[in-house]
Amino acid sequence: QQQVKQSPQSLIVQKGGIxxxxxxxxxxxxxxxxxxxxxxxxGPALLIAIRPDVSEKKEGRFTISFNKSAKQFSxxxxxxxxxxxxxxxxxxxxxxxxxxxxxxxxxxxxP
Amino acid sequence: GxxxxxxxxxxxxxxxxxxxxxxxxxxxxxxxxxxxxxxGQGPEFLTYFQNEAQLDKSGLPSDRFFAERPEGSVSTLxxxxxxxxxxxxxxxxxxxxxxxxxxxxxxxxxxxxxx
Numbered sequence: 001q002q003q004v005k006q007s008p009q010s011l012i013v014q015k016g017g018i019x020x021x022x023x024x025x026x027x028x029x030x031x032x033x034x035x036x037x038x039x040x041x042x043g044p045a046l047l048i049a050i051r052p053d054v055s056e057k058k059e060g061r062f063t064i065s066f067n068k069s070a071k072q073f074s075x076x077x078x079x080x081x082x083x084x085x086x087x088x089x090x091x092x093x094x095x096x097x098x099x100x101x102x103x104x105x106x107x108x109x110x111p
Numbered sequence: 112g113x114x115x116x117x118x119x120x121x122x123x124x125x126x127x128x129x130x131x132x133x134x135x136x137x138x139x140x141x142x143x144x145x146x147x148x149x150x151g152q153g154p155e156f157l158t159y160f161q162n163e164a165q166l167d168k169s170g171l172p173s174d175r176f177f178a179e180r181p182e183g184s185v186s187t188l189x190x191x192x193x194x195x196x197x198x199x200x201x202x203x204x205x206x207x208x209x210x211x212x213x214x215x216x217x218x219x220x221x222x223x224x225x226x
Binding site for chain 1: 115144146151152153154155156159167202204214215216217218219220
């Protein structure tokens with residue numbers, strides 16, 4: 001059973017637009033929610049992460065919104081650029097650090 | 112280099128062959144993880160080491176999969192009698208300390224194709 005559900009599977013956005021990717025989880029023991037970016041032929045790289053004691057975290061053009069009661073969190077990429085074209089994975093873990101990943105969203109930013 | 116390295120990058124095996132995949136974590140990183148990433152899917156946890164101790168192997172799909180990290184640094188994932196369903200990218204990740212909220216740094220992966 002998929003511990004973290006991610007949507008959409010693919011996303012096409014115009015340059016300068018906002019990209020939004022959504023994730024949901026069931027296990028209330030999860031308390032660490034990172035987002036990873038993966039380019040073809042590379043391993044995932046941490047983009048931004050949040051813990052459930054805050055509802056939003058922003059780093060540059062990337063923002064995580066977290067809704068603890070709904071058990072949902074999302075990634076917003078503002079002013080999307082062609083260089084942002086990649087696959088994005090949400091993940092969740094407990095203190096034990098074993099990550100459960102979503103199925104990924106392939107983002108294409110059109111110039 | 113300063114990152115996690117994995118070798119080989121690509122491995123083609125005939126069904127039934129044994130394979131060994133190597134991971135060199137970032138120097139000084141205590142924790143080491145192996146994940147399996149099927150085509151078009153997210154990585155799935157296989158096993159976790161803290162130093163040389165294998166603390167969690169709950170994700171290993173069968174007893175054909177075996178991992179070790181004898182000196183608490185380099186790790187090897189071994190797959191015996193490979194099957195076609197073992198075809199995937201095998202990712203290694205390391206992090207600085209033991210169980211806590213530490214960033215996991217991923218290697219580029221080994222793409223295993225079983226014919």
